[in-house]
């Protein structure tokens with residue numbers, strides 16, 4: 001089972017998918033357009049959230065970093081006059097240090113991610129979308145901000161005029177990503193930000209064309225006229241999409257077969273030839289995630305005969 005993922009909504013769903021489908025059955029293609037170097041180490045926010053979630057160590061308040069981490073290094077650096085853009089915990093930092101060390105030794109990001117996943121005891125396949133550097137920038141009236149600057153330093157407050165992915169034109173999906181997409185019949189798009197998390201994966205050369213040949217099932221990250229959390233609403237509006245389940249459909253309509261929306265939602269896109277399924281898509285805890293996982297499992301097995 002292939003899942004396209006960002007760093008919050010889809011990881012929440014992975015908790016249930018892991019229980020229902022079995023962890024070793026999961027192949028997660030993860031956005032890397034929010035990656036950045038902090039104090040010399042490569043931080044891959046979405047890849048790390050997927051690893052930490054599957055390993056059961058994610059900090060569920062922030063949905064990034066490791067639960068109950070300490071902040072000695074962050075605090076000591078601040079004392080030395082070096083304040084980092086993100087409050088990185090000590091154990092979380094160990095992941096970034098090892099990743100950077102492995103890359104410096106000549107491994108690819110895909111290989112380094114596999115090593116890290118194994119160290120965390122993960123049997124799912126975690127595939128960074130590309131080996132090439134892609135960087136999400138948010139265009140605001142005051143200028144260009146890196147995604148993390150916009151979201152953390154500016155608390156997502158500036159008006160958003162546009163969202164761009166620097167480096168995307170020359171970025172290629174990895175061979176592992178292409179092989180995984182070619183091998184599987186069904187692709188799940190988790191409830192992640194359609195613009196900044198799933199958008200970069202879809203923008204890689206050939207990915208949309210591959211998806212047209214698959215049964216693609218997406219879970220909406222929007223309920224009613226709002227995202228469950230985060231800045232997806234602002235980004236969708238800036239890109240000309242309505243903030244609604246039907247807006248999510250429009251982001252994916254060239255390849256989407258099935259859209260899973262909240263049971264409280266009205267959508268009105270059935271006439272467009274996409275199948276719309278309704279259930280509770282707000283994941284408050286592990287049991288909600290398991291229920292949504294079971295819903296997807298039943299649909300895929302009963303209706304699609306998988």
Ligand code: GDP
Nearest residue numbers: 006007008009191192193197227228229232283
């Ligand atoms: P990011 O990398 O941190 O931006 O993470 P994602 O893109 O993976 O997740 C952010 C998106 O997840 C937002 O658009 C949210 O609306 C959505 N989201 C968060 N929690 C839930 C949830 O419980 N259910 C659903 N359906 N979507 C969620």
